[in-house]
Amino acid sequence: MWGDMSPWKQLPDALDPRARHLVVQLRRLKDHRGLSLQALASRTGYSRSSWDRYLNGRVLPPQQAVVAFARACDADAERLLALHELAVAATDGTKGAVRGKGPGRPRNPEPAGQAGTAGQIERAERAVRAGAALKPGVPEGEPGNGDGRSGLRPWVIASVAAAVTVLTVLTALLVITPGHGGEEHGGEAQGGHVATADSAATDPEQQPFVFRPGKDHPCPVHRDDDGLLYAGYSKTRTALIGKGSTQWAVVEAQCLLRHHGFPPGLADGIFGSRTERAVKRLQRDAHLVVDGVVGEDTWGVLRK
Known part of the structure; x- marks a missing residue:
């Protein structure tokens, strides 16, 4: 079981942060469960060599593999599927990790970027936290469980859309609210006070980074x-x-x-x-x- 539990190889530098984020979560869950690649292969139906490619950032796993992985590790499948959706959008048409052959390929992916990446990951994870985790007993044919009809359940997509709207409104308020214009000069705002951690993130779960x-x-x-x-x-x-x-x-x-x-x-x-x-x-x-x-x-x- 422990034959391939040696330290992980470094992920490719060119790997998009959203794809990297997915791979890091998969690695962490695998190690937490103490599963070897062979054990993972026997539990998911995907070969040991396939998981070696997936977990070293060379190929993105297909949706069905992510669902099977979540069941094998008793993990939150909805959260992993949301991260997978972002990773697919990030690597579609780029020279990063090669996308695995799986359903639910999104069209017109959002452009990459540090702020965009952070917002996308945060919005997806926040939307998933708002609903119940996908249960291991849900059949493959259910929407959002890797059957090809939908990459995410409709309520997850709606939640992400709502989060985008909230993010836009908050960004506009930050632009027009007095006292935010001096961040670039030692943290001094226009009102003369110094910004602190509490004023920057009073409730980090509610304020987008x-x-x-x-x-x-x-x-x-x-x-x-x-x-x-x-x-x-x-x-x-x-x-x-x-x-x-x-x-x-x-x-x-x-x-x-x-x-x-x-x-x-x-x-x-x-x-x-x-x-x-x-x-x-x-x-x-x-x-x-x-x-x-x-x-x-x-x-x-x-x-x-």
Whole structure:
């Protein structure tokens, strides 16, 4: 079972962040369940060599493989399907990972970009969190379960569309609201006060993250009433984030890494190579699995 549980190969540098995000989640779930590629093959019906290509970023898995993977790992299939939809849109027509042959190919994919990538991943995951997870017992023929009739259930698509509308309104409000014009000058707003973590992300689950190149968010790390450390950007203790992720949870992790003496560079909310190296150093120091991905175990160390 453990014959192929050696450290993962580095993903291709050219891999789009949305495709990378999907692969990182699949890798993490596989390792968490302690499944070898052969065991995964026997549980899903897809060959060991196919999973080797899927999990090393050379080919995107088809939808049916993602559903089978979720069942094999007892994972949230709807969330993985939402990430898969974004990954397919990101790599369709590009020279990144070759898209697997599967149904539900989206047409007119959105253009790539750091801010667009972050918004798409966040909107998809937020829409999925609003509904129930796909149950392993649902037949293949049900819509949204990999039968080719629909990549996602209609209510998921509607939720994503609603999230896009909310994002547009919030962006417009940020542009016209006084006090947001001085972010690029040491955090001083027009009203003369200095922006803090709380003013930037009072409720990270409700405010969309927008990546700003060169922006180094303040890191007022403090110990809360529960005895754990927080920087004011996210309360998560379980979110999976890895190279290519762009969200408030990344800012939180970067601040906590800096607090613990593992500087990740700027606390800018994008999980790049420097952040990945800092995470690996922390994991090595804490005797965790050194994979450069922040999950439940790594959050546990960061929060102490």
